[in-house]
Every structure is written in C-alpha cells, then in structure tokens.
Amino acid sequence: MRCRPGSLWLDLTSNDPRVATEIASVAAAAGIASVGAPMGGGPGDARAGTLRFYTGGAEAAIDRVAPVLALLAREGGIVRTGDRIADGYTTKLLVNHLWFGQAVAVTESMLLAQSLGIAPASFRDALVGSAGESAFTTGSLDRLLAGDYLESFGIDRVVEELDAVIALAEETGTPFELSTLVGRIHRDALERFGAVDGELLAAKLLEEQAGSTLRAD
Structure with missing residues (x-):
C-alpha cells in the first residue's frame, strides 16, 4: 500500500529513533507527515485502558492523530515529548531502560537480603x-516473587531496546557505564534462555547465579 501526499504515517512501535528519523525524512519528501507515538504498557494496560503514548513530531501532525490516540490511551494519556519524530522513541526507550535497570537492581538487593x-x-x-521504592517494586515485584517472569514480552526485544539506547549513548559520548552493565546482564540472559518470552529473565539468571530463588511464602 502506498501513502498519498497529504496522508500521515503514525508509528506506535518502539522504533530505533535513528531509523524513524530516516523514514520520516523520506516520507516528508513525498508530502507525507509523520508522528512517532511508541506505546507504553502491556496487555494488562490495554485491557484496563491505561496505555500511554509518547508522541514526537510536528504539533499539527500530532493534533491530527490525537483523537485516535485518545481512544487507545483512554485513562493512560498522551505525552508530548518534542517536535522531532525521534523524541517519542528516545523517551520511550529511556523509560523502558530505567525499568529494566530497576529490575536488575531490585533483584540483586532482594537476593543479598535473602542470603x-x-x-x-x-x-x-x-x-x-522508602527511598528504594520504584515502579518496579510497586508494579512487578510481587509477580517476580510469585515466579512470574512476565512472558508478555520477549527477552530478545528487551536486549534490542537496551542495545539501541547504549548505541545512542556511545554516539553522543554520554557516560552510561551502569546502563551498559544492565544491558550486558540482559544479553547474558538471552544467551542462557534463548529468544523466548520473559521480560524478567535477567532476574531469573541472577537467581541461578546466586543459587537461590526469590519467592514470597
């Protein structure tokens, strides 16, 4: 299917901002507007109407797609991140990157406390x-303690997102040592378990390395 001049390309994926920028440039040359609106949340949020969309693009273009996004987001919300299409993708990737880091840090702390x-x-x-409370501890820790490694998202996709963020840090010369370590732990989990579903398989890897599992009695 070909987009006609005057149409608009709306992308809800967690795209690499560099790739999205290149595609938007080609689209603009053909008279096609672009909006990046990567989605935050999973199947549970879709059912509850709490999805969030991180939008990037020209204000007029975002206004055009706002009614569609509002129907999808419902109670979740639409976050405007900037006037470049890359801004939404970068924001979404960094939000996810922080959650992945929280998962690793909390799992390590829990394992040490248990030991x-x-x-x-x-x-x-x-x-x-406490000062250690986070989106991970309030939203996902209980699931980890129940033996649920969140099979709604693949560990290979986690690694893809982390690799994209790490590459952006390298390109801009931004210090990113702790986050690079988080990426390595998730890559080790991918190597250990394969490209299977399990957003918290890095936590499972850490449990294996510790010789102990985290379970609430």
Missing part, C-alpha cells in the same frame, strides 16, 4: 514508601 536471612516478603514490605 543474609531477611525473607523476601519482609524486604518487599520494607521497600514500600
């Missing part, structure tokens, strides 16, 4: 309202 005799449920409760 020192603190029950996982007790440490989880101690995190509530």
Whole structure:
C-alpha cells in the first residue's frame, strides 16, 4: 500500500529513533507527515485502558492523530515529548531502560537480603514508601516473587531496546557505564534462555547465579 501526499504515517512501535528519523525524512519528501507515538504498557494496560503514548513530531501532525490516540490511551494519556519524530522513541526507550535497570537492581538487593536471612516478603514490605521504592517494586515485584517472569514480552526485544539506547549513548559520548552493565546482564540472559518470552529473565539468571530463588511464602 502506498501513502498519498497529504496522508500521515503514525508509528506506535518502539522504533530505533535513528531509523524513524530516516523514514520520516523520506516520507516528508513525498508530502507525507509523520508522528512517532511508541506505546507504553502491556496487555494488562490495554485491557484496563491505561496505555500511554509518547508522541514526537510536528504539533499539527500530532493534533491530527490525537483523537485516535485518545481512544487507545483512554485513562493512560498522551505525552508530548518534542517536535522531532525521534523524541517519542528516545523517551520511550529511556523509560523502558530505567525499568529494566530497576529490575536488575531490585533483584540483586532482594537476593543479598535473602542470603543474609531477611525473607523476601519482609524486604518487599520494607521497600514500600522508602527511598528504594520504584515502579518496579510497586508494579512487578510481587509477580517476580510469585515466579512470574512476565512472558508478555520477549527477552530478545528487551536486549534490542537496551542495545539501541547504549548505541545512542556511545554516539553522543554520554557516560552510561551502569546502563551498559544492565544491558550486558540482559544479553547474558538471552544467551542462557534463548529468544523466548520473559521480560524478567535477567532476574531469573541472577537467581541461578546466586543459587537461590526469590519467592514470597
């Protein structure tokens, strides 16, 4: 299918911002507007109406697609990140990157607490309202403690997103050592378990390395 001049390309994927910029440039030369609106959230958010969209592009173009996004987002919301199509993708990738880092940091802390005799449920409760509380501890830690490694998203896709962010940091000369380590742990998980579904397989890898699993009694 070919887009006609005057039409608009709306991309909801977690695209590489560099690739999206190149595609948008080609589209613009053909008279086609572009909006990047990568989606934040998973199947549960889709059912609950709490999806979030990180939009990037010209204001007029975003206004054109706002009614469509509003229907999809419902209670979630539309976040305008900038007037370049790359801005939405970069923001979404960084948001996800922070969550992946939280998953690793919390898992390591939980494993150390457990090895020192603190029950996982007790440490989880101690995190509530503390400086260590995060989107991961409030939204996903209980699922990890139940043995759920979040099979709604593939570990290979996690690695793709982290690799894209790390590449952007390298290109801009931005210090990114801790995040690079997070990426390596997820790549090790991909190598260990293969390209299967499991957004928290890095946590499972850390459990294996520790010789201990995290479960709430």
